[in-house]
Amino acid sequence: MKEDFLHYLWKFKKFDTLNLKTSQKEELLIIKTGDYLELAGPDFFNAQITIGNQKWAGNVEIHLKSSDWYLHHHERDSAYENVILHVVWEHDTEIFRKDNTEISVLILKDYVSPETISNYYALTSPKSWIFCEKQISQIDDFIFKNWQERLFFERLERKSKPVYDLLEETNNDWEAVLFCLLAKNFGLNTNGTSFLQMAKAIPFSIIRKESFTLLNLESLLFGCAGLLDSEKEDVYFKDLKFAYFYIIHKYQLEKNYVEPVQFFKHRPDNFPTIRLSQLANLYQKEQNLFSKIITLKSVKDIYEVFDVSVSLYWQNHFQFDKESPKKAKKLSKSFVDLLIINTIIPIQFAYAKVMGEEISEDLITLLDEVSPEKNSIIEKFNSFGLKSKNAFETQSLLQLKNEYCNKNHCLKCAIGTELLKGD
Structure with missing residues (x-):
């Protein structure tokens, strides 16, 4: 008890x-x-x-x-x-x-009543993964779907907190906030912190001014990420380094500390060199990216905006000085799906909230079009009979597991309280 x-x-x-x-x-x-x-x-x-x-x-x-x-x-x-x-x-x-x-x-x-006590002990008996794993698939569909929606927006509130923090840091520059969030998520888990530090080190006004020249954009990103700190014989490396020093002198930029980026344990397509080149190409292609992102309502339109590849050099390189077979290295559909979940949806939600607009249904509809995530938590729920059809459902399940099941908050959970009622 x-x-x-x-x-x-x-x-x-x-x-x-x-x-x-x-x-x-x-x-x-x-x-x-x-x-x-x-x-x-x-x-x-x-x-x-x-x-x-x-x-x-x-x-x-x-x-x-x-x-x-x-x-x-x-x-x-x-x-x-x-x-x-x-x-x-x-x-x-x-x-x-x-x-x-x-x-x-x-x-x-x-x-x-003895029944209520019995249901409580049944709900909180020793678990192998979650307490209700044998009963969760039997929950009434109406109750479960309403709870999913609540879970989704709880998770979205948490995901949007960094947006508000960045707004304060950037003097309410939404373009700069988007750039920082995209940089972080282009870095994935391993290089996300380094990429975010890099993005914060570059005033977005400079990104705006230099976005017409891809070489300048790449030199800024690579230089601020510490990838131009060494000496190499590669001609393109030297071009980037020259452009970088010219730009930091031009704008009187100071060199900020950025955690070293990691190549280890990454598939080559996720190397920081490739992700930074894709990010530079995105900002060279889309001059007013935030204005476009905030109005996108369909996955098809988002895929079109993020239909970017790497610059010519990186089509046959993964690292400086090491040539590889030529490959376009476009952003994959699965990678753009991650950007939708972790960047686009949170910033649309936060922007609407600041502007006093209601777009909850639009966000759910958008995520209904995104493929379900694949990870060990979602696979485990699948084994209990909860087959996720889209990213809206997987995001809800991740919130359920992390904030309720892991913390034994069964009595704050609609599933737990429903099971407590018994038949």
Whole structure:
């Protein structure tokens, strides 16, 4: 038995509320359970109850045992002086306020049905991966789909936080924010931090001015990423290095520290050299990228915008000084799908929120067109009978696993609370 189960029971009145009595046999009527704010202090604020003929307004504290009041030193904390009811599973001692008046107690286990308790233990029995893995596929479709939507937007809120942070850093320059986010996601997990540091090191006004010349764009990105720090015989390397030094002198740019980019364990198509060249080509091709991105409503249109390759040199190179068979090295559909999920959707969501627009349905419709992600979490859910058809569903499942299942927050989850009801 855990305290969060008692919170759930009280919040949703999942017990017999018709014949309640306190531990001292006084009749108890719940008018309002209070607000569950999950803040410091009592568990539920602004509750209203009647005990006997006396109406009370104040706070409710919940514990597994009455003695937990003293175990948690609430008797020393003035925040608990306004507690009007102590809700417990087991009553093992009386509790008093500082003025020696006794706090009324409700012993909850006397009013909870055996079925509810049984369902709780079934839900929280030892798990191999998630608690409800044997029952999750049986959840009513209507409940599950509504919960998926909530999960998706919870995840989107988290993904959009870096957008707001970057807005502050860039003086509300949405183009600069997009550039930073794209750079980070072009770097994937391994080089994402390095690419983001690189993007922040280049004022976006310079990207705007130099975007008409691909060599200058590549020199900026490669130079700021530290890929031009060595000496090589390669002619193109020397051209980039010359252009880079010319540009940093022209704009009086200072060299910022950027974590070294990694080639190790990457497939060649994901080498930082290739991704930076693709990013440069994108900004050389699209002069007003943000204005276009923010209005895109279909995956087909997004694929057209991101239909970019590498510069001529990188078509037959993966690294400087090492020639390879010629290959166009276009952005793949699966890579653009990642950009849609991790960059385009979050920035569209954040921009709409700032502008006071409602585009929730548009975002869901867009992700409905994107192929489902493939990873170990999604594969595991598939094995439980939850076959994802698109990225909207996989994003929801990732939020479910990371923020609810992993944290054992079953009683905050629509699936867990539905299973708790039983048949």
